[in-house]
Amino acid sequence: HSIMPAKILGDLSDDVLKNSIYSHIEHDLDLKIGAAYRKISADKPNNMDQKYLKCDLTEPVLQVQQTVFLQNGEPFEFSTTRHRFDMGSITTINMGNSR
Numbered sequence: 001h002s003i004m005p006a007k008i009l010g011d012l013s014d015d016v017l018k019n020s021i022y023s024h025i026e027h028d029l030d031l032k033i034g035a036a037y038r039k040i041s042a043d044k045p046n047n048m049d050q051k052y053l054k055c056d057l058t059e060p061v062l063q064v065q066q067t068v069f070l071q072n073g074e075p076f077e078f079s080t081t082r083h084r085f086d087m088g089s090i091t092t093i094n095m096g097n098s099r
Contacts, residue, residue: 008070033069041062044057053084055084065079
């Protein structure tokens with residue numbers, strides 16, 4: 001699930017929604033994407049996880065809650081994704097300040 005404010009994104013075409021909202025933000029709207037805050041945690045599967053991720057009650061799911069900001073500090077995305085424990089991984093890269 002993702003929540004994005006319409007006041008930042010404007011009118012979105014089906015083409016943008018089927019391709020990349022991030023590309024639309026950077027190229028069409030000429031905005032710069034800044035920092036992202038992510039909280040990664042394990043959780044027990046809920047009914048939707050069982051149905052759509054095809055997991056049972058004993059298999060944990062990985063949940064990622066994310067808030068992404070424009071370079072000016074304005075948040076433009078809040079999302080929650082859930083993943084089966086055995087179907088992939090998440091890699092993070094921390095870029096230190098170049099001061």
